Amino acid sequence: MSIAEETKDKEWPAALDFTMQTLDGKEVHLGEKYDGKVVLFVNVASKCGYTPQYKGLQELHKKYGKEGLAIVGVPSNQFGGQEPGTADEIATFCEKNYGVEFDMLSKVNVKRSEEDQCPLYQYLTDKEKLPGIGSDVKWNFEKFLVGRDGEVIAHYGSSVKPESKEMVAAVEEALAAKPAE
Known part of the structure; x- marks a missing residue:
């Protein structure tokens, strides 16, 4: 029996x-992929002043993965047109410049506007x-932290760096929580 069937x-x-x-x-159900x-x-972008945060995100991924x-990167081109690339261009940029090994989703709309906001971000911003x-x-590189139980713990602005004491402490605290049985 496959995981999807189970x-x-x-x-x-x-x-x-x-x-x-x-x-x-490829289609991915977030619950099946990230359960526990x-x-x-x-929400990430390749041509933003915060783009160097990819390095800190990759470091978090290596240390705590x-x-x-x-870590789930969600490209969006809604802020100053700072993610204009195709999926292949984004993937190449991330690997070449930051050695990104964490998961990346396809480019979507993450903010409310006249365009359709993706359902995940409709929920996260509700x-x-x-x-x-x-x-x-409000801008690229905002972060939503979700605990092992699937509950949203926090929303961090762009200026909160992945390697900051605040972010590392929140990640470590969330990791210390036991997954639901």
Whole structure:
């Protein structure tokens, strides 16, 4: 029996109950992929002043990936047109310049606008469903931290670096929580 068959009737936490496309065009159900993991969703861009944060994200991935942290890059071109590339161009840029090994999803709209906001970010930014956490994405490299239980823990602005004491402490605390049985 495949994982998809085993988990098709499982109820997933709201933050992970989405099917998205990976940067290489494969469909992935976030719950199946990240069940029991700590997930850091980051809307990324290749031509932004915050783009060097890819380095810190990769460092977090290397340091904590084996402990259950999943970094998920979510490219978006909604802020100053700073992610104009194709999926192949984004993948090449990330590997060549930052050695990115963490998961990358396909380019989507992450902010509310006249364009369609992707369902994952509709949820992550919902102020009613996530009081005190949900708020509009204002720029590239904003981060949403999701615990092992699939609950959204925090929303960090662009200026919070992945290697900052604040971010590392939050990741370590989330990793220390035991996954639900």
